[in-house]
Amino acid sequence: MLNAILADDEPIIIKGLKKLIPWEELGITIVGEAMTGRSLMEQIEEKLPDLVITDISMPDGSGIDVIKEVQRRQLHTKIIFVSAYQEFSYAKDALAFGAVDYLVKPIEKSLLLEAVGKAMTQLKEANEDQSSKGKLAVYEQKDKKTQLEELFDRLTQGDIRWEEAQRKLQALNMQFTGSCFSVLYVELAHVQLQDGRWGEHEKRLLVFAVSNLVDELIQVYGSGLVIRKGENLCVIVNHTRIEDDLQRLASEMRDKILFYLKIHVTICIGRPALSLQDIRQSYSSAIEMMNYSFFEKEGTILSWSQEERRGGGDQFLAEAKHAVIKAVIAKEKQQVQELLVSFYEHVATSANGRKESAVLLVYAMLTDLMEEMSAVGIDLQVSPEQRKDWQQRMHQFYRFCDLTDFITDRILDILEQVSTAGGSREAQQMKIIKEFIEEHYSENITLESMASQVFMNPYYFSSFFKKHTHENFKQYVTNIRMKNAVRLLLQTDLLVYEIAEQVGYHNPRQFSDMFKKSYGKLPQEYKSQIKGN
Template sequence: MITAILADDEPIIIKGLKKLIPWEQQGIRIVGEAWTGRGLMELIERERPSLVITDISMPDGTGIDVIKEIERRGLRTKVIFISAYQEFSYAKEALALGAVDYLVKPIEKDLLLDAVQRAVSELMEESEEQHSKSKLAVYEHKDRKTQLEELFDRLLDGDIRQADAEEKLRSLHSGCIHNCYTVLLMEPEQPADDSRWGEHEKRLLLFAVGNMAEELMRRSSAGMILRKGDRLCAVVNHKDETRMEGLADDIIRNAEIYLKIVLTVGIGEQVYGAEGIKGSYRTAAEALGQAFFSGVGKSIIWSGDYKAAPVTERELGDSRQSALQALLAKDRSRLTVELDRLLGLIAGYSAGSREKAVMACYATLIEWSEGLEEVGIMQGEAGTKDQGHLTAMQAVGRYEELLEYVREMADELFRRLSTGGSGKDTQQLLTVKEFIETHYMENITLEGVASKIYMNPYYFSSFFKKHTQMNFKQYLTKVRMKQAVKLLLQTDMMVYEIAEKVGYNNARQFSDMFKKYYGKLPQEYRTQNGPKM
């Protein structure tokens, strides 16, 4: 089955793409989703998909950068671009670089289906052409080691049948006589101030590490060491009872003693038969990715446990709000408790994914900024929406550094609130907005809300408009419409049900208000902004 990755910096776009066409009927399995250019390249490196459908403009790397990197690495991945930018220059460059198609949002189902079917046809034609060539004729002109390296590289990519691979292993006298295989993925720590890490020096150092690792591996096992980018990959063939932790630790120790470098090793899942090597490689990469959370300079054994995220988006959102409330209350001890809890939830939510951890922390800063602006505090000052925060967080090398960045931002916000003051008016406004945000679905009135802060209704009306630049009814409508849009785009609820959920007893009145607010009736808005984007 053809594998595919979907990428867009808006999760709702990815959700819409998944629903827009019957992927399984086209023989396609979606194996990953990405929200940044870097995250997309990491997924492509790990999954080696046949097809990528991506927004051409994303944080931390454009689609053009991605397709150039795919070409540079010699991958056979087909790319379909989507974009909100209807600029010919983008389309021209994308198609010139070999993209299958360039689709402009909102995406039409038939256009996407046509582009996907053309990509599938191209993949099938290339596959048939590749298989029609006689690889045996090519192998005859290569030495045995080169042939083995090429064979193991194909096994890592999963583009050779097990029977053919095992026959070739026998004919090349590879020494792989056991049924068990485990992949070790080795990554040297790269200090920024170390002059050895120019491209030439890096190549020599990886060569030295490879030789050392191969010598250790040959003492009790067979296999091959290959370079994969800035990493080394050891495909180890061993007895069933042999565990790889000892070999990995020996490699790490020797790298430190003789080469004076810090080496981290990801140990993949033990598999049976050459056909499983691709899966062991993928899990070795996942294990190595855990170094971001657990630290470098050691061996990390793959475990499927961290793949399931026990923390939900809702739990994360609630915790962010609790920390924000502690900030607004200028309660240092409460903020410390809430921040510790939030950062613990982010660890669980990330489930071993560096990108998810970064994006969860970045979303936290954005939500805090928006929350402060909502009550008129520090509008335009905190700057947490600035792309610089995302760039800075993506550059950190350790999870602890990421958490420290969030703590520092929380401290900065706390200092600004403490020195700038929020005053009695702000506290009252915060109380009012909290009440509206949690009771908008009820029949709340200006008089009822004014009583929550013990204020005369007439004075409250003036007070509210002064601090929000809109009257109470306008603000209540804004909150209700905002919630209505969420329900329209994220649920299958009927319009009359949504009307009741956001505080309208009359569906017609709700529809009229929605059209006045957004220029479209609810169902029209859903059709134009829902799964078809």
């Protein structure tokens, strides 16, 4: 066996290195760990390792200082340097002093295997140690863990036949102690990954660190492995019983990742599978639950066992939207903000875990509000380009709360315009006029009587009304009466003359003529046709 020492000023990197490749299978024993240059040199003197893998930049003595001292003492120790940055001047010095290789963090498994293989070859040649010859063949094949990760990745995706998977498992001599398999899908906080502090190397290093921490926790609860899915992780846990507390495991994962690595994760627990053949179903249910994470805060744990979510509530959603629009027209800012909370709750329910549905529903609220403002004479000056920009931004939000904050800001902007625009008084007047007509259409409403309600002369009122509704007053009232006549005709057993009286016509013949003009048939004919259909 060859002896090796690992050195880095970050303990989690040392842990990761120990798990990254199968040291024992390669014939290498880790005999020491160091976090400073001085400590590393002391251990080299004491243990005379064959191999050292060390960060090039450490406190109390750099890696260059260490390799110089090794060379001065004519030790046969081989050194591989690692660093979090592309420090080419360091790399040049390291290789000049006889370093085997120089790797950049986060370390790729294949590159580390290659570097260690190179070091073992050099040791063999220098010491004529034939015992290491058989170990070098390991580098020509993927190690057992890598093969397992690839196999399970294909099983979760469903792109491998079960018979083929069984043959691969048998070839790897893989035994499972538990009868159940569950997938935990771990999603790293998107906002934190996308801010300016994280470059590509740092992101990869972070995912590498999270993977190592999660892998360590799995072993406490049973066995399993971690598969990379882009910037997220698929954790496969092999456990004994369906009722095993995976919620507790997920909570510990979330809390320790936040404590040690300062990043939030959302974890979704899939439905347990009673055989490895059904692992894809567990993965699919975890992914399905992840859809709901859009509506939750970061750091949430979602499980297949939670109460089933259902859509619906479209009627309540429409009522909530209408209430918000009325509050905006009435210029009640506090009421608008309170009603928006209720509206967003109905949106989340109706969307049923679908982000795209939520985006469409809140955008519909925005467009309906703008159309209502236009109808009452308030020009909001929103260009088609600006609307397109809003839509694009809304689809990019990663959390529902970010989407609702954006919509709330737009609605409050509209409210501000309603409050300050010259047309705000006209909007209030139109609201009064429309509500009066809706309540008194069965009475003898004339243009003159309506004009007096809002303190306008009839000529100005006629022009004012047409400007805001694009209809003349008489036709508008007739349309309201006819709509209510249809409602009474289809929903009650009232006779035609009774309906005529209830919608403001004292002459049934005049009512029938007006009805036919609006709908093409006399009232009774219209009712018979509708009922027949």
